[in-house]
Amino acid sequence: MAEMQIRFDDGARYERAMGAWSRLVGHRFLDWLAATAGLKWADIGCGNGVFSELIVERCAPAEVVGVDPSEGQLAFARARPSAGVPEFLQGDAMALPFDADRFDMATMALVIFFVPDPAGAVAEMARVVGPGGTVAAYAWDVFEADWPLGPFHAELRELGVTTPRPPSAEAGRMEDLAGLWADAGLEGVEATEVSVKRTFADFDDLWSAMTGSTIGRLVAEMDAGSVEDLKRRVQARLPAAADGRITYGARANAIRGTVPG
Secondary structure, X not given: OOOOOOOOOOHHHXXXXXHHHHHHHHHXXXXXXXXXXXXXXXXXXXXXXXXXXXXXXXXXXXXXXXXXXXXXXXXXXXXXXXXXXXXXXXXXXXXXXXXXXXXXXXXXXXOHHHOOOHHHHHHHHXXXXXXXXXXXXXXXXXXXXXXXXXXXXXXXXXXXXXXXXXXXXXXXXXXXXXXXXXXXXXXXXXXXXXXXXXXXXXXXXXXXXXXXXHHHHHHHOXXXXXXXXXXXXXXXXXXXXXXXXXXXXXXXXXXXEEOOO
């Protein structure tokens, strides 16, 4: 099987597969940040706008600007109910289109491992946040089993299928995040683990949702027999409750630091 490039251009498919996970973790992440109202936020790698919308719902911001390279994702973001509050711009995390000290908060939700140069992206976030402001992120550790696609990847590997990893997968590890924040000169760096659980109505609901991610492209290249084998394996790994519902958990690493005064 050819190496697959990981891209997210369909905001609706991403919402069904991973946006719900991001929202669950995002709530816990914002609890931990405990940001005051009236701040100016930059949501870097905003994707389809799920975390930008959470900022609006939870934090009473003075401003939210989301930046992402995918116009497909941004189109979905602009159609969200919160549209009109966040501003969404096409841009590069490693070369943000903002002046220095423009924001009070810069966040990156489930993105840093997709950035080709994570250190450059963190430095850019620190540049556009004023002294005393916060630079923060959360990310899956894709080397561990407890992330949303972990059960699928484990069973695919058992079937001899090579599963893709983000280009900077190591950046999701706690020790790597801490190193990135320290190297960017951020002060008072703190880190924590954020754990959540998601419930699906039944296995068909789970399969439909999660194959809307990169798993779907892998499944599309498999023969029918292998797909059924994969389904059986995942179903055995994630057994249903008596009412048919399936619940499983995921854990993200979260980090924050302060721009020096």
